[in-house]
Amino acid sequence: MTAGSARPAGRRVREAGHRAVRxxxxxxxxxxxxARAWSPASVVAWAAVVGFTLVGIGPALxxxxxxxxxxxxxxxxxxxxxxxxxxxxxxxWPGDTIDSVTPRLLLLKDTLLSGRILWWNPYVAGGSPLGxxxxxSLFSPMTWPWLLLPDTYAPGGVKLVEVAVxxxxxxxxxxxxxxxxxxxxxxxxxxxxxxxMIAWTGWPQTxxxxxxxxxxWAVDRVVCERRRRDVLLIAVILASMLxxxxxxxxxxxxxxxxxxxxxxxxxxxxxxxxxxxSLAIGASGAVLGVGLAAWQLVPxxxxxxxxxxxxxxxxTPDMHLDWSxxxxxxxxxxxxxxxxxxxxxxxxxxxxxxxIGATTLVLVVAAFLRRRPDGHAAxxxxxxxxxxxxxxxxxxxxxLLGPVQALPGFDTSFVGRLRVILGLLFAIAAAYGxxxxxxxxxxxxPPAAGEAARWTVRWRRPTRTVVARCVVGLTVVVxxxxxxxxxxxxxxxxxxxxxxxxxxxxxxxxxxxxxAVVLASTRxxxxxxxxxxxxxxxxxxxxxxxxxxxxxPRAPVESFYPATATHDYLAENLGQYRxxxxxxxxxxxxxxxxxxxxxxxxAFHTEEWRALLEAADPGAMLxxxxxxxxxxxxxxxxxxxxxxxxAVVEPDGPIPGEQVATGVLRTYRxxxxxxxxxxxxxxxxxxxxxxxxxxxxAPEDGSATARLRLSLLDPSGGVLSATVARVAATGEPTSxxxxxxxxxxxxxxxxxxxxxxxxxxVVPVDGEGRWVVTAVLPDDDMVVxxxxxxxxxxxxxxxxxxxxASRAQVVTDPGRRVDLLAGGRLxxxxxxxxxxxxxxxxxxxxxxxxxxxxxDGDAVELRVTSTGAGYAVVADSWRTGWVAVVDxxxxxxxxADHAMWAVPLPAGAHRVELVYxxxxxxxxxVTSTLSAAALLxxxxxxAHRSARSRxxxxxxxxxxxxxxxxxSSPQASGDAA
Numbered sequence: 001m002t003a004g005s006a007r008p009a010g011r012r013v014r015e016a017g018h019r020a021v022r023x024x025x026x027x028x029x030x031x032x033x034x035a036r037a038w039s040p041a042s043v044v045a046w047a048a049v050v051g052f053t054l055v056g057i058g059p060a061l062x063x064x065x066x067x068x069x070x071x072x073x074x075x076x077x078x079x080x081x082x083x084x085x086x087x088x089x090x091x092x093w094p095g096d097t098i099d100s101v102t103p104r105l106l107l108l109k110d111t112l113l114s115g116r117i118l119w120w121n122p123y124v125a126g127g128s129p130l131g132x133x134x135x136x137s138l139f140s141p142m143t144w145p146w147l148l149l150p151d152t153y154a155p156g157g158v159k160l161v162e163v164a165v166x167x168x169x170x171x172x173x174x175x176x177x178x179x180x181x182x183x184x185x186x187x188x189x190x191x192x193x194x195x196x197m198i199a200w201t202g203w204p205q206t207x208x209x210x211x212x213x214x215x216x217w218a219v220d221r222v223v224c225e226r227r228r229r230d231v232l233l234i235a236v237i238l239a240s241m242l243x244x245x246x247x248x249x250x251x252x253x254x255x256x257x258x259x260x261x262x263x264x265x266x267x268x269x270x271x272x273x274x275x276x277x278s279l280a281i282g283a284s285g286a287v288l289g290v291g292l293a294a295w296q297l298v299p300x301x302x303x304x305x306x307x308x309x310x311x312x313x314x315x316t317p318d319m320h321l322d323w324s325x326x327x328x329x330x331x332x333x334x335x336x337x338x339x340x341x342x343x344x345x346x347x348x349x350x351x352x353x354x355x356i357g358a359t360t361l362v363l364v365v366a367a368f369l370r371r372r373p374d375g376h377a378a379x380x381x382x383x384x385x386x387x388x389x390x391x392x393x394x395x396x397x398x399x400l401l402g403p404v405q406a407l408p409g410f411d412t413s414f415v416g417r418l419r420v421i422l423g424l425l426f427a428i429a430a431a432y433g434x435x436x437x438x439x440x441x442x443x444x445x446p447p448a449a450g451e452a453a454r455w456t457v458r459w460r461r462p463t464r465t466v467v468a469r470c471v472v473g474l475t476v477v478v479x480x481x482x483x484x485x486x487x488x489x490x491x492x493x494x495x496x497x498x499x500x501x502x503x504x505x506x507x508x509x510x511x512x513x514x515x516a517v518v519l520a521s522t523r524x525x526x527x528x529x530x531x532x533x534x535x536x537x538x539x540x541x542x543x544x545x546x547x548x549x550x551x552x553p554r555a556p557v558e559s560f561y562p563a564t565a566t567h568d569y570l571a572e573n574l575g576q577y578r579x580x581x582x583x584x585x586x587x588x589x590x591x592x593x594x595x596x597x598x599x600x601x602x603a604f605h606t607e608e609w610r611a612l613l614e615a616a617d618p619g620a621m622l623x624x625x626x627x628x629x630x631x632x633x634x635x636x637x638x639x640x641x642x643x644x645x646x647a648v649v650e651p652d653g654p655i656p657g658e659q660v661a662t663g664v665l666r667t668y669r670x671x672x673x674x675x676x677x678x679x680x681x682x683x684x685x686x687x688x689x690x691x692x693x694x695x696x697x698a699p700e701d702g703s704a705t706a707r708l709r710l711s712l713l714d715p716s717g718g719v720l721s722a723t724v725a726r727v728a729a730t731g732e733p734t735s736x737x738x739x740x741x742x743x744x745x746x747x748x749x750x751x752x753x754x755x756x757x758x759x760x761x762v763v764p765v766d767g768e769g770r771w772v773v774t775a776v777l778p779d780d781d782m783v784v785x786x787x788x789x790x791x792x793x794x795x796x797x798x799x800x801x802x803x804x805a806s807r808a809q810v811v812t813d814p815g816r817r818v819d820l821l822a823g824g825r826l827x828x829x830x831x832x833x834x835x836x837x838x839x840x841x842x843x844x845x846x847x848x849x850x851x852x853x854x855x856d857g858d859a860v861e862l863r864v865t866s867t868g869a870g871y872a873v874v875a876d877s878w879r880t881g882w883v884a885v886v887d888x889x890x891x892x893x894x895x896a897d898h899a900m901w902a903v904p905l906p907a908g909a910h911r912v913e914l915v916y917x918x919x920x921x922x923x924x925x926v927t928s929t930l931s932a933a934a935l936l937x938x939x940x941x942x943a944h945r946s947a948r949s950r951x952x953x954x955x956x957x958x959x960x961x962x963x964x965x966x967x968s969s970p971q972a973s974g975d976a977a
Contacts, residue, residue, distance in 0.1 A: 045434075048189055049188055060159075070560050071556065078564040085556025094203075102155070152557050170184060171185070191213065191424055194426070223268075232288075238293075256421050335349075358543060395416055401415060516539070563594065566786060577597070615638045655687055671763055677771035694762055706726070717750075720749065803875070831902055843869050858915065871896065881916050888911075
């Protein structure tokens, strides 16, 4: 070996030495960090984080409550009859979390633990994709507590993971920025208690948002160190965010990370090579992260292109928050209590709650007014300040919103959700402010000689830095003052005092925080300064815990999707059919938790399914993704085609039909306790009655409700059917609708009314003393089959979900197709096609039987036997991906009945398999598999290298391997001679 060949060995020795030095430095920094972590300020600050978490989530973690807003069910039929817990409702706004998010998680979890992924949810809005989309967020690590914990513990476990991950991310990010452990805790508390993280709890949004600090931390590592191993960090964090189910937050985080990295490189005067290196590492990590999540992203892209109308979700420059919403930054209840009326804009509180915290805002101002003791240039602080200012102008004033909405992520998502980034930037600034207080010379050492005199020096002309700091403070004050003025002006007169009280409380907290900051800055009173520093995290945690207690759910455990009598009836009788409901009865979408198939619900509807629902009820779509029905729409022929067999109505809702008085009112009479008021004979059948109580009903025991029993009696007084209804106690005249199950008997009948609480009832009577009531007679084919906690109507005209059609009619115009389906002019054995290319030979006289052998949601097996050719019609919402296999041979399904589909079949007996294969899933799985393999290979290589670098014998061999060949080489020997 020549002397030149010894150079690589020597370089290896030097690199090993450098690695050893870097390792020693890391161990030294860790030791310093550990020592600082147990300072009083650090202990109190991290205790504040823990205390805030326990106050907000603690009861759910020990099983005393469930961290889900299922207490909302107490206000809806059929659950309202049972009064789970104390029967009250806390925060009324997280409805989406219990009618969409949690039911999907429960459904997907159950099937996943049984050994398979359910790709299709058949229970909501005619069916929609499930396991192939990230909407449920179950495959994000943030949601894995659902797979490990019982259902009632899982929501609290998820929130605990959110807080822990967000706090860890803030701590790691702020550690890289050189802030003290106490400041890291303050930053973590400020972020996890910010308005977005509080208000959106329970949605996937906060699960994605909790990872944003970790992403910034990884980006900071990339731009400052440019190590290739950080590709893996970026990839894992980004993949977890993409699997979280809310892409808009990922886009906001990406923009923020790119801007942050660019600022850091610019301020570091990075060379072009460093810029390119950072860009290459970051881009590689992003590509790998997208690849890891591709098995969900590719199907999501296919579904978005075919089922989501982006035009309906498009944003305009006037779609931003009102400036008054900013008042909740320090006075969280100024625009109304969470469970009462709100004002100051049309957006609901979840979309506009902008809480930062009174103490946090004071620390933000302090960060810019105080100079960092070590003279370090806090470029991240400037980035946070400028970003927060620009974001505030964008979100609350709409400044430059039009151009911004041309960017991906802003064009289809409300800009108010950018509050997640504002909360993060304010948290970073607050951490800097607290860090500058804890590291101030007055709090850390005695005043130097002559230092106290510097507090009384003569006035000097302010520098540009001082002027800039004053401008920052003044800007914050003016912005909040304008928000307060607008908030007070928007408050209704009856709530003006509440708004003023909340404002006074917020100002008081600001004042106390200002006093604490001033005391913490005092150089001559070290003890007061130390105590004041400890007070600040306590003030933050106190206000944050108060806000979280009002916003976060603590529902009774027994309210977690309990099965009622109505659910039991549907589970027993629904079969392959669907049900629908009116208003919020049955809370459309929650039926996924009960595995009951519904025509309406909370999900992305195809445009065709939406058109059918709106043909039955023009007001069916309450929001872009939420559908329900009204009572007049229950008889629509459009519902027949969607296999809607049952309709569920609230128990005291209006009863459809013809209203007939049973007599002529003459006077009022008190019916003694235990007695029954009886009407004159009424024609049958009777669907129910409107019961008028001229003096109300007031139970003697002071109960809030009274129980009345309405009975349908035969001529001899025998009870044919009866319903027990709960009526709110009142001393005022009131009326209540009570439906009756339709009996099989006919002929003259009587209605009877009695109180079950032993109370006297005053009722109207005719001249013969018989009870006078408004009876409701049927004027349609619907039959009342269940009453009590809810009224269930059966629709006899419904068509089966799987049926045979021996005739086909082609109508290419979509509007005319919908009119035909809603008008009831099509024969049951006729299927409506929209394309002439889908026409197949049929036998109009053919008869057939369709039998369901298996229905697993995303896989259905039918046995069809027919005497001629025709179509097996499937009354499910059509989505690309459904595949039909007839007798082992794949057959192309055709679009049918506008929103549904059908399988053409020849005469004979056939085995028909219907399987949902999510489009793009195969390509996504291959991409994710290759990405995961690359990730694991990279981890293995890094682990091997790390293990080699830590072995002492590896370094010693390198020390001896180089020189020996050089000494034995001829050239070296000659030199020695």
